[in-house]
Amino acid sequence: MRIFIIPGTFDGSNLGDTAMAEIAIERLKVLWPQARFSVMTRVPAFSKTLCPSAKAVSFNGCKFWTQRQSGSWKRWLPPRSLRARTFADALFEADLVVLAGSGILTDAFEATSLRILATLQAAVERGIPTAILGQGIGPIKSPKLLQAASEIFPLIDFVSVREAEASLALVREWKVPDERICVTGDDAVELSWRKRTATPGNGIGVNLRVAKYGGAAEQTLITVRDVLQREAAKRDSTLIGIPIANGLRDSDLRTLRFLLPDGAESDCIPWTTENVIGRVSRCRVVVTGSYHAGVFALAQGIPVVAVVQSEYYARKFHGLAGQFEGGCKVIAADRAQFGDQLAQAVDQAWNSGTTVKAKLLAAAEQQIGIGQQAYLRMAQICSERLQKIRRHSKHRYSFAQPFPGFGTVQ
Secondary structure (H helix, E strand, C coil), X not given: CEEEEECCCCCCCEHHHHHHHHHHHHHHHHHCCCCEEEEEECCHHHHHHHCCCCEEEEHHHHHHXXXXXXXXXXXXXXXXXXHHHHHHHHHHCCCEEEECCECCCCHHHHHHHHHXXXXXXXXXXXXXXXXXXXXXXXXXXXXXXXXXXXXXXXXXXXXXXXCCCHHHHHHHHCCCCHHHEEECCCCHHHHHHCCCCCCCCCEEEEECCCCCCCCCCHHHHHHHHHHHHHHHHHHCCEEEECCCECCCCCCHHHHHHHHCHHHCCCCCCCCCHHHHHHHHHCEEEEEECCXXXXXXXXXXXXXXXXXXXXXXXXXXXXXXXXXXXXXXXXXXXXXXXXXHHHHHHHHHHHHHHHHHHHHHHHHHHHHHHHHHHHHHHHHHHHHHHHHHHCCCCCCCCCCXXXXXXXXXXX
C-alpha cells in the first residue's frame, strides 16, 4: 500500500499543520500497517519528522509540473523537468492520495490551493482513490478557486471537515454526497489531549498572528501586550508564548518578542509540536489570534480567548467555539472598548478554568472518537475502490483491522 500525503505545511514551519499531519499518518498506519508513505515537502528532512521511512517529494516539483499543464490532465505530455518527473512518478504510483488536515483551501493561499486541487484531480483521473481530511475551508471568493473546488470536490472519495458551519456548507454546495462527508473537529485535538494534566497551570498563554491573512494591526499588539501584562501581574502569573508559525511572513516568534516583557519565553526550541503543546499545559487560560494555539489549549481543557481581526480567523474561531461550547470567547479587535473586553474575557476564563475543564475534555474525547471513525470509514470506501481497480491483479489491497478501541478514546 502506497500513500501519498499532502500536508498543510510543506516545511514544518506551522506546528498546527504539522500536528494534523502527524495524526493523519499515525491513523493511516493503524489502518495500513505496511503502508509506504510519500510526503510532499519543501524540506526533505521534514518528511522524516512525520514518518522516518517516508519518501520526500519536492513541492517545487509539483509547482513546475502544474505550471506547464493546461486542459485535461489525461492529455499531459511527459514533464521535462527532473523534479516534475519525480513528483509525477510518486503521485501516480500511489494507491491513495490524502490531503491532511489544514486551513489552506482559502483565498489567502489561492495559488497553493489550486496546485493541491490540480494534484487531486490528476490522481482522480488516473483512477487513484483520494481523501481530503480534517479541513477548515474558506472564506473563498476567488472565482477561479471556487470553480476548481466545485469541479474537483465531487470527485473525491471522502471528505472530512473541522466544523459544521462554513466548511460543511461549502462542501455541500459543491455537491459532495452526504455519505462521503463527515464533521470531525480538528485532527490535532488528539495530539494535545494526550498531554492534558490534572493540575491547572498558572500561566497566561499568548499568541497573536501578524500576517496578511490575519489582519492584526500595530494598535492591537500594543493593547494585547498592555492588558496581558496587567492581568498577569494582578494574578502573580507568567505570560507564556505559544508560537505556532515561524514562516518568513507570519513568524509568531517575532510577534512574541514584542508582546512579552524583555522577550522572556519568546523562543520555542526545539521547534516541535511536543514542545509547544507542553507550553500550553502550563497555562490556565490562552489568549490567541492563532487558531491552533486555541486548539491545543481547548483539547487540554484550558479556556481560550480568541482575538480576531479578519474574516479568515473569525470563521476559524467561531467554528472552534462551536466544537468546544463554553470554552472559547471570540473578541473582535477592531471594535470599541476592545481592551476592556479583553480584560473581562481573561478574567472570566481564568475563573471558569476549573469548572469548564471536564466539559472541554469531554468535547475533545468526542471529537477524537468521531475523527478515528471517519478515518475508518475513509479506509473502507477507498479499500473497496482499490479492490475494484486491482481485481484483475494478483495483488489485493485492503486495510488492516484497527487496533482495539480505534474509534473510541483510550
